[in-house]
Amino acid sequence: MESRRWKPQIRSSASLLNFSGGGSRASLIMCFIACLAWLYVAGRLWQDSENRMMLTSFLDQSRSERPKILTLEDKLIGCKGLGKRISEAEMDLTFAKSQGYLSSMSSSSGNKLLAVIGVYTGFGSRLTRKVSRSSWMPKGDALRKLEEKGVIIRFVIGRSPNRGDSLDRAIDEENRQTEDFLILENHEEAEDESGNKAKYFFSTAYEKWDAKFYVKVNDNINIDVDGLIETLQKHRNKNSTYLGCMKSGSVIAEEGKRWYEPEWWRFGDEKMYFRHAASSLFIISKNVAQYINVNSATLKSYAHDDTSVGSWMIGLDVTYIDDNRLCCDGTRQEKLCSLG
Secondary structure, three states: OHHHHHHHHHHHHHHHHHHHHHHHHHHHHHHHHHHHHHHHHHHHHHHHHHHHHHHHHHHHHHHHHOOOOOOHHHHHHHHHHHHHHHHHHHHHHHHHHHOOOOOOOOOOOOOOEEEEEEEEOOOOOHHHHHHHHHOOOOOOHHHHHHHHOOEEEEEEEEEOOOOOOHHHHHHHHHHHHHOOEEEEEEEEOOHHHHHHHHHHHHHHHHHHOOEEEEEEEEOOEEEOHHHHHHHHHHOOOOOOEEEEEEEEEEOEOOOOOOOEOOOHHHHOOOOEEEEEEEEEEEEEEHHHHHHHHHHHHHOOOOOOHHHHHHHHHHOOOOEEEEOHHHOOOOOOOOOOEEEO
């Protein structure tokens, strides 16, 4: 009886031992897994910490290298400095032009000329030019001798709207034969571009020849060259002069009429022109031509050259010289010019 009771107890202990051994292995496995998890988490934390340190270092470096944030005051100071430099550059450019550093001024004699006379002409005026050359305007050797005396005379014309066409080629060929043209390469010859033509003529003539006076005259006008030279000699010592047959008058606002001004509304309710020299012939002194040359890009041109030039004179301290001998269509016997 005792042996039977003991055997079950032995089996119970063995099963207990078996149970205890399985639990230890499970615990070891769980501990091993826990260690791996801990190592993984620790590794990730260490890696994240290193990444944060690298990112912080990069941000600090970028912050030190990025441009300074400008305040409104900084911007204003910067703009003032830039504006000052631009203003100084413009003044230097104006001075350089006034001293002739940016131009090719020259004369056949090497001395300062008395006058450059520009005779406005057009593509269809070949016969008119031929008449001028055979009447009042010297040609060939006589033209060269006049230049030696200090007076340049040139027919003034722009280029055709269709550059290089038969009109341009005809003028180039005529100029090769006569050598008495001033061709305005940057000006397009057109009836409604008279104001711009004056701007280009005075600017180009000023850059090409160093003269005391610059004269504009139409090609249908005859000039007493000797009388004009004598008159200019009398005013040679004057600066800022504007000579011509001075007039004023109504602005033509009706389209289709002669002397129509498309921008008539600019001249006020009374539609009256300011004082200006008539279109047939007018004269400006060198420093006035210099002003036109320097400011040509901003000078407003109107439909007609005489009113355009007259508008440029309004804001300048110039001396107006009204000489009725320069009224080419007048009835006075003693005149320096007349209709051809």
